[in-house]
Amino acid sequence: MFEFVLKRVLQAIPVLWIVITVAFLFVHAAPGGPFSQERAVPPEVLKALNERYKLDQPLLIQYSDYLRNLARGDLGPSFKYPGRTVSEIILAGMPVTFELGFYALLVALAVGIGAGILAATRPNTMRDYLPMSLAMVGICLPTYVLGPLLVLFFGIRLEWLPVSGWGYLPGDKILPSMTLGLAYAAYVARLCRGGMLEILSQDFIRTARAKGLPETTVIYKHALRGGLQPVVSFLGPALAGLLGGSFVIETLFQIPGLGRYYVQAAFNRDYTLVLGTTIFFSTLILVFNLLADIATVWLNPRLRQEDGARA
Amino acid sequence: MALLSVKDLSVCFHTRLGLARAVDRISFDLETGRTLGIVGESGSGKTVTAHSLLGLLPSPPARIENGSALFDGIDLLRAPEDVLRAVRGNRISMIFQDPLSSLNPYLTIGTQLIEPLRVHGGLSRKAATERAMAGLDEVGISHPAERLHSYPHEFSGGMRQRVMIAMALSTAPDILIADEPTTALDVTIQAQILDLIRHLQGRHGIATIFISHNLGVIAGIADEVMVMRRGVCVERGSAEDVFYRPAHVYTRQLLASIPTRGKPTPPPAESPDAAPLLKIDGIRVSYAQRKAPFGRRPTARIRAVDDVSLELHRGEILGLVGESGSGKSTMARTLLRLVEPDSGSLTMEGVPLGSLRGSALRAIRPRLQMIFQDPYSSLDPRMTVHECLREALLQRAPASREQVLRESTQLMLDVGLEPAQIGKYPHEFSGGQRQRIAIARALAMRPELIVADEPVSSLDVTVQALILDLLLELNRRRGVTLIIISHDLSVIRYVSDRTAVMYRGRIVELGATEDLFREPKHGYTRALLSAIPIPDPRVERSRRRTFYAEGEQEAGKMAPSTQSPLF
Numbered sequence: 001m002f003e004f005v006l007k008r009v010l011q012a013i014p015v016l017w018i019v020i021t022v023a024f025l026f027v028h029a030a031p032g033g034p035f036s037q038e039r040a041v042p043p044e045v046l047k048a049l050n051e052r053y054k055l056d057q058p059l060l061i062q063y064s065d066y067l068r069n070l071a072r073g074d075l076g077p078s079f080k081y082p083g084r085t086v087s088e089i090i091l092a093g094m095p096v097t098f099e100l101g102f103y104a105l106l107v108a109l110a111v112g113i114g115a116g117i118l119a120a121t122r123p124n125t126m127r128d129y130l131p132m133s134l135a136m137v138g139i140c141l142p143t144y145v146l147g148p149l150l151v152l153f154f155g156i157r158l159e160w161l162p163v164s165g166w167g168y169l170p171g172d173k174i175l176p177s178m179t180l181g182l183a184y185a186a187y188v189a190r191l192c193r194g195g196m197l198e199i200l201s202q203d204f205i206r207t208a209r210a211k212g213l214p215e216t217t218v219i220y221k222h223a224l225r226g227g228l229q230p231v232v233s234f235l236g237p238a239l240a241g242l243l244g245g246s247f248v249i250e251t252l253f254q255i256p257g258l259g260r261y262y263v264q265a266a267f268n269r270d271y272t273l274v275l276g277t278t279i280f281f282s283t284l285i286l287v288f289n290l291l292a293d294i295a296t297v298w299l300n301p302r303l304r305q306e307d308g309a310r311a
Numbered sequence: 312m313a314l315l316s317v318k319d320l321s322v323c324f325h326t327r328l329g330l331a332r333a334v335d336r337i338s339f340d341l342e343t344g345r346t347l348g349i350v351g352e353s354g355s356g357k358t359v360t361a362h363s364l365l366g367l368l369p370s371p372p373a374r375i376e377n378g379s380a381l382f383d384g385i386d387l388l389r390a391p392e393d394v395l396r397a398v399r400g401n402r403i404s405m406i407f408q409d410p411l412s413s414l415n416p417y418l419t420i421g422t423q424l425i426e427p428l429r430v431h432g433g434l435s436r437k438a439a440t441e442r443a444m445a446g447l448d449e450v451g452i453s454h455p456a457e458r459l460h461s462y463p464h465e466f467s468g469g470m471r472q473r474v475m476i477a478m479a480l481s482t483a484p485d486i487l488i489a490d491e492p493t494t495a496l497d498v499t500i501q502a503q504i505l506d507l508i509r510h511l512q513g514r515h516g517i518a519t520i521f522i523s524h525n526l527g528v529i530a531g532i533a534d535e536v537m538v539m540r541r542g543v544c545v546e547r548g549s550a551e552d553v554f555y556r557p558a559h560v561y562t563r564q565l566l567a568s569i570p571t572r573g574k575p576t577p578p579p580a581e582s583p584d585a586a587p588l589l590k591i592d593g594i595r596v597s598y599a600q601r602k603a604p605f606g607r608r609p610t611a612r613i614r615a616v617d618d619v620s621l622e623l624h625r626g627e628i629l630g631l632v633g634e635s636g637s638g639k640s641t642m643a644r645t646l647l648r649l650v651e652p653d654s655g656s657l658t659m660e661g662v663p664l665g666s667l668r669g670s671a672l673r674a675i676r677p678r679l680q681m682i683f684q685d686p687y688s689s690l691d692p693r694m695t696v697h698e699c700l701r702e703a704l705l706q707r708a709p710a711s712r713e714q715v716l717r718e719s720t721q722l723m724l725d726v727g728l729e730p731a732q733i734g735k736y737p738h739e740f741s742g743g744q745r746q747r748i749a750i751a752r753a754l755a756m757r758p759e760l761i762v763a764d765e766p767v768s769s770l771d772v773t774v775q776a777l778i779l780d781l782l783l784e785l786n787r788r789r790g791v792t793l794i795i796i797s798h799d800l801s802v803i804r805y806v807s808d809r810t811a812v813m814y815r816g817r818i819v820e821l822g823a824t825e826d827l828f829r830e831p832k833h834g835y836t837r838a839l840l841s842a843i844p845i846p847d848p849r850v851e852r853s854r855r856r857t858f859y860a861e862g863e864q865e866a867g868k869m870a871p872s873t874q875s876p877l878f
Contacts, residue, residue: 202412212400
């Protein structure tokens with residue numbers, strides 16, 4: 001197992017390098033710069049600023065400087081938030097984004113697995129069609145449509161829940177988490193239904209029934225573990241998607257998370273902040289995918305043992 | 312009053328094509344400690360009968376139409392689910408055909424073994440674990456305490472079936488239903504498992520319903536026999552009556568279709584001084600052990616074929632027999648250059664096959680053809696028979712449309728198929744017909760040698776004999792040299808002139824078929840011969856089996872136990 005993790009970590013390094021390089025080139029290729037504003041800045045000031053942040057240097061020099069600093073763990077200063085480094089901004093926004101992602105994941109798994117089991121245990125009945133049709137709607141509906149709809153209904157019409165903020169009013173975390181999680185709940189539900197249906201048709205399920213076990217034991221003890229495998233493999237990409245989705249949600253609900261900084265940084269050509277957040281999110285996505293792979297192996301005794309035998 | 316009394320059981324399946332009757336008015340009684348054997352070919356309704364007794368049929372589409380099954384005052388066909396659940400796995404247990412897929416791969420053996428004890432017996436975890444260990448010990452699994460923590464994939468097929476038996480018997484049931492419990496196992500393992508079932512059944516006085524397509528197995532275990540065909544019971548009676556005085560035509564047909572009488576014609580005359588068609592010298596083949604997930608380096612190689620030498624004469628039929636893992640299929644693939652040997656040479660009439668490359672290899676390929684075990688997967692489902700044959704014919708030589716049609720029609724006739732059916736797709740044919748198509752496809756190349764790898768093992772017995780006869784006829788009429796690979800000794804005996812017995816990658820014995828069967832020289836051949844079930848109740852019940860155990864233990868899974876039954 002250790003060897004496997006090490007290998008994957010080493011594989012991640014070139015991936016990250018490509019991400020950094022492409023992002024660096026794109027950011028610098030975009031027209032304008034961090035200091036171009038609607039009101040023209042006097043040329044001397046602009047020149048001084050560019051010199052100060054070494055933006056007058058050739059691109060290759062800037063690039064190699066950036067990589068050198070990065071290797072030391074220094075993501076540089078932010079251009080738009082004077083006096084704050086990119087690392088500080090990321091550390092400040094991270095807990096909020098993580099919390100949002102965590103709640104959204106809980107929603108996705110609880111609703112998705114529940115609906116999947118419900119559908120798989122009575123295939124081709126109303127109990128199957130109804131949740132699966134809803135899941136289809138959930139997949140088709142983008143979060144920036146679902147979000148305002150939920151706000152309109154629960155926030156404005158019913159006045160049950162606050163419509164923005166994070167941690168200011170009781171219950172204000174519910175709507176953003178639901179909005180973000182429900183889309184993924186739909187995917188999870190479909191994957192869980194498929195996985196469960198396949199396992200439920202296996203011979204060993206017949207054996208479990210022939211032993212006279214109650215149906216709940218058959219489903220939760222014998223079928224669920226194998227049935228969840230597709231869901232577990234999906235968790236890596238899903239977490240990446242959740243983080244990506246958080247950009248929209250944080251903007252929509254006025255949440256001071258990383259995603260909002262990211263979006264603003266892109267608008268502002270805040271070169272270092274865009275690059276810093278990109279690197280941060282790419283690393284997270286790589287880590288989550290690795291964790292999902294490890295979980296898949298660990299859940300399947302067959303793979304687990306083979307790997308253990310050779311480690 | 313019988314322990315279990317089934318009356319007029321009828322089961323229907325609702326399909327898109329309408330109602331299909333799977334079981335039609337089946338009745339039987341089962342007495343304490345007795346064994347009822349249900350025998351029939353695929354689709355005869357024997358498994359449906361068993362499943363309906365335990366309420367295991369998927370419903371829908373299955374529906375029990377009629378009948379009753381009285382067990383201890385309970386009608387199993389009508390009892391509510393909770394009453395049935397208390398019977399299932401407790402007073403009536405079941406073991407299934409494939410012990411690999413019938414055990415949950417995600418849970419340890421221990422977890423699965425103690426489940427029925429905890430659910431039905433209300434035992435504590437500790438008490439249930441102790442009982443489970445005693446159960447494993449009783450079915451001949453050594454070190455039960457350690458084995459409880461193992462997962463099913465760590466056991467061999469025979470060991471898994473032992474675990475299944477231990478699980479089924481743990482609650483001391485009144486009735487055991489065994490559905491083809493040895494079909495997925497090798498003959499020598501089958502013999503051990505049958506001995507085990509007989510022994511435990513006698514010791515605990517359990518009544519058994521034993522389902523099998525194999526008449527030999529039934530002859531050895533059943534007191535009473537019920538013969539089923541297309542959902543109907545065609546004959547029922549004591550084992551002696553059914554085997555020695557079969558009343559129904561179908562029963563007689565079944566008994567007659569077992570190829571036991573040896574080859575009907577003497578081997579074709581061959582001049583001994585003629586050069587052999589195929590010469591195999593010191594072939595070794597090894598595989599890299601299955602790769603670990605995520606592409607780890609393979610750490611070991613498994614030797615599949617170990618130093619095999621053989622000469623094959625034109626026009627003869629060579630039988631290659633062995634159990635799973637003996638290397639016979641690898642051998643076949645090596646002969647056709649589908650697998651590259653590590654060392655050794657392969658010559659066909661003086662031409663070294665091993666060094667042929669590219670077009671030279673392609674030129675010789677038509678002369679060597681293969682027929683595979685499973686006619687369901689070895690034919691392209693999207694090609695009609697005609698397309699399939701045309702492809703083969705055109706591969707051999709360019710031909711006009713009329714020529715192709717004429718030749719493929721002739722091929723259809725040669726293999727006993729209706730030429731009018733040439734435009735149909737493989738799924739429209741039965742298993743036996745599909746195997747005929749596979750043979751026609753091989754013949755289209757006008758091969759000199761056909762290697763048939765388990766050509767009849769996925770077919771019903773009555774169909775097996777017909778396909779074997781077809782192969783024999785092709786050999787006689789066209790002079791095609793055949794290598795027939797089978798795990799089934801009676802098949803080999805029926806068709807082959809010479810027989811080679813493979814064991815662990817080596818040929819342990821090679822000789823004229825009749826000599827080999829009459830006087831086996833190698834210990835493994837003797838064990839193999841003694842393990843074949845013979846469809847004769849008196850002979851089968853009193854037989855003593857010999858065991859062969861050179862390196863028999865499967866990586867510490869079982870203590871080596873020679874010459875003695877395993878309990």
